[in-house]
Amino acid sequence: MYSFLLLTIGMTCFLVGMWTMRTGLENLAIGRLPLILKRFVKTPTRGMITGIIVTMLLQSSAAVMLITIGLVAAKQLSFADSIGVILGSNVGTSVTVQLLALQLDQLIIPAILLGVLLSIVLRDSKRYIGLAVFGFGVMLFALEVMTYALTPLGESQWFRHILTLSSQSPFFGVLAGTLLTSLIQSSTATTTLTIALAADGLIDLPGAIAIVLGNNIGSCITSVIASIGNSLPAKQVAAAHVFLNVAGVIVFLPLIIPFATFVRWFSDSLPMQVATAHTLFNVISSLAVWPISKPFATCIERLIPEKR
DSSP states (O other): OHHHHHHHHHHHHHHHHHHHHHHHHHHHTTTTHHHHHHHSOSSHHHHHHHHHHHHHHHTOHHHHHHHHHHHHHTTSSOHHHHHHHHHHHHHHTHHHHHHHHTOOGGGHHHHHHHHHHHHHHSOGGGHHHHHHHHHHHHHHHHHHHHHHHHHHHTTSHHHHHHHHHHHHOHHHHHHHHHHHHHHHTOHHHHHHHHHHHHHTTSSOHHHHHHHHHHHHHHTTHHHHHHHTTSOHHHHHHHHHHHHHHHHHHHHHGGGHHHHHHHHTTTOSOHHHHHHHHHHHHHHHHHHHHGGGHHHHHHHHHHHSOOOO
């Protein structure tokens, strides 16, 4: 019971830290993000680069998708132009995971103190830099709490049984990742939790990769909800996001074992391997669609045509 309470506190702190960091970064660029998206997405390449950068700044692919759907619904952005942003947002969301996987626990106190100091010292919009730094420090602290909380849980038979199922059955792992991300509304948080499980030796790399693949499907729920009752192009944006992630998982699922072997070449650290798998999946999936983004948009338009 104590471990569950500690895990809940850790996850809550992580979500609060991520929200704080995103709020600080959003306020630094307040009012500019929709203009940036409108201006720099006229080609798939520019759209993808813009999606990566904006998602890195906001630390949330869901937020970028909501802005994109809003612009498409308002006819400020065409559906075809949104494809590049979707591809870029999937890549950009892996940046935070990579940073957290570096296990920068020694930066927790300095980041929190520096964030508070900058918030007090700086004036006007610059003080939001402190808010962003503080939020990142809280996220690092939350990861340490979750890792500590999972250690005693790993000694319980039922918990180990669930994790064994995830390792033995990739489909179960994908399902678990999908459901958890749908509930939490943050693929970054659930991927970070998966990294904590791996760091404690509670799950192997193939099982962790399966959960990460599911996290990417679960991240689509925000765009699906946002598209409900909206215009046809907005629904097409959500459909493109779902199709991209689901198709990527279908392709990667039978290849988890060789993919895990490939990922091990990048690092000896299991948490870093999980983060690398997350990044590679998103990069490969996005690059696969990038050259055919216009036919891909046409395909989605045919799958979800305008009612006559």
